Amino acid sequence: KGVFFMNYEFKDGLEFAKEMDRLDKLGYLRERFYLNENEIYMDGNSLGLSSKDSEEALLDVFNVWKKEGIKIWGTREGYFFNLSRNIAKKLKSLINADENEIIVMGSITSNIHQALATFYKPTKERYKILVDELNFPTDIYATKSIIELKGLNVDDVLVKVKSNDSRTIREEDIIEKMDDDVALILLPSVLYRSAQLLDMKLITKKAHDRGIIIGWDLAHSIGAIPHDFKKIEPDFAVWCSYKYLSAGPGATAGMYINKRHFNKSAGLKGWFGSKDESQFLMSHDFDQDTDANGCLLGSHNMFSMAPIDGVLNIFSEATIENIRSKSLHITAYLMYLIDNKLAKYGYVVGNPREDHKRGGHVSLEHDEAYRISLALRDNNVIPDYREPNVIRLAPTALYNTYEDVYNLVEILEKIVKENEFENYSLDRVTVL
Numbered sequence: 001k002g003v004f005f006m007n008y009e010f011k012d013g014l015e016f017a018k019e020m021d022r023l024d025k026l027g028y029l030r031e032r033f034y035l036n037e038n039e040i041y042m043d044g045n046s047l048g049l050s051s052k053d054s055e056e057a058l059l060d061v062f063n064v065w066k067k068e069g070i071k072i073w074g075t076r077e078g079y080f081f082n083l084s085r086n087i088a089k090k091l092k093s094l095i096n097a098d099e100n101e102i103i104v105m106g107s108i109t110s111n112i113h114q115a116l117a118t119f120y121k122p123t124k125e126r127y128k129i130l131v132d133e134l135n136f137p138t139d140i141y142a143t144k145s146i147i148e149l150k151g152l153n154v155d156d157v158l159v160k161v162k163s164n165d166s167r168t169i170r171e172e173d174i175i176e177k178m179d180d181d182v183a184l185i186l187l188p189s190v191l192y193r194s195a196q197l198l199d200m201k202l203i204t205k206k207a208h209d210r211g212i213i214i215g216w217d218l219a220h221s222i223g224a225i226p227h228d229f230k231k232i233e234p235d236f237a238v239w240c241s242y243k244y245l246s247a248g249p250g251a252t253a254g255m256y257i258n259k260r261h262f263n264k265s266a267g268l269k270g271w272f273g274s275k276d277e278s279q280f281l282m283s284h285d286f287d288q289d290t291d292a293n294g295c296l297l298g299s300h301n302m303f304s305m306a307p308i309d310g311v312l313n314i315f316s317e318a319t320i321e322n323i324r325s326k327s328l329h330i331t332a333y334l335m336y337l338i339d340n341k342l343a344k345y346g347y348v349v350g351n352p353r354e355d356h357k358r359g360g361h362v363s364l365e366h367d368e369a370y371r372i373s374l375a376l377r378d379n380n381v382i383p384d385y386r387e388p389n390v391i392r393l394a395p396t397a398l399y400n401t402y403e404d405v406y407n408l409v410e411i412l413e414k415i416v417k418e419n420e421f422e423n424y425s426l427d428r429v430t431v432l
Ligand SMILES: *Cc1c(COP(=O)(O)O)cnc(C)c1O
Pocket: 107, 108, 109, 110, 135, 136, 138, 139, 188, 192, 217, 219, 220, 240, 253
């Protein structure tokens, strides 16, 4: 008999971890990814690992180009010319949206620029933009730049919801800030440091009740958490493809535009946003496509998109529901081991504990987090560190094992118990 931890039953010891791996119905998918032997990869929330499926899709595009030259656009009935649309068909089940509400382009940063250029229409009465003080810097930079482009003053326009514990943002504090002068809200689904998952449905509804446009940054939830956009009905969303989606460094990002906005003029315009039939007429009058594709800009980044196309086959096979359920279970197991074996060494779980309030990583805090993260690397563990005291650990559903988690905890224990971290300097080196 094990002990109950949250809603789960766990036991200490390597045997239990091995038993969990035997029962894991997604376990067979690990084979499809490239893992280094004897390395424990815990950074799938920052940069997911490569897969055979991505590799094949990438080489395929290259080979078609090699053979066909310009004719690549027409091969396979225009599959590559329509690559954004074709990838959207595979992405839609991750967020429960229609395929023509999704486009694949750019980066999160550039897609926020596109979204704000399209949706932010300040008036005298309504001009504020609501964000949170814990959000990722680039989201804030992009927001400040649209404010400047409109000739407005950042201090007058940008409202930041404060955190009361420097880890999380309370939903009620966000809702309280939704005044009549707020035009637009941009928030992360999951906070990148603490892994807090916000109640997107509630917040979106409250925003809409007050006539406010709302967009979500899914950087830390796409591919880890299913979203039901048919129920949530946000106005827009953006995400990257290199974190849980595992499509490679700088892989092309994505964007969702709710169909009730298909009539909006794209804030930033480009020829890939034209209707198919007018794109090659070369007119100087932009004939915007009638769905989310109207927000596309230039030629598809084929080599940064093919790996998404490939890896999404693994997601379809696994299903996002199974991915979430393993992710919740394996991260709960990690928290259980931390509480029981590591608390006495000063380690603290910094993420919310309830399943509906947490994302795909465990936010492990320690006063010596920086030096511990360096020692982890020398112990063949790949974590990631975020200032000032957080080690993010993401045992991902598709390629991590319970045995990885068990061994990780043994190593975390050894590093502090044997003062291994003291061999490292406190001077920050740029890493990553
Ligand atoms: C990772 C991340 C980004 C990265 O933006 P890119 O433009 O894709 O480099 C942006 N926002 C959040 C919240 C992130 O977690």
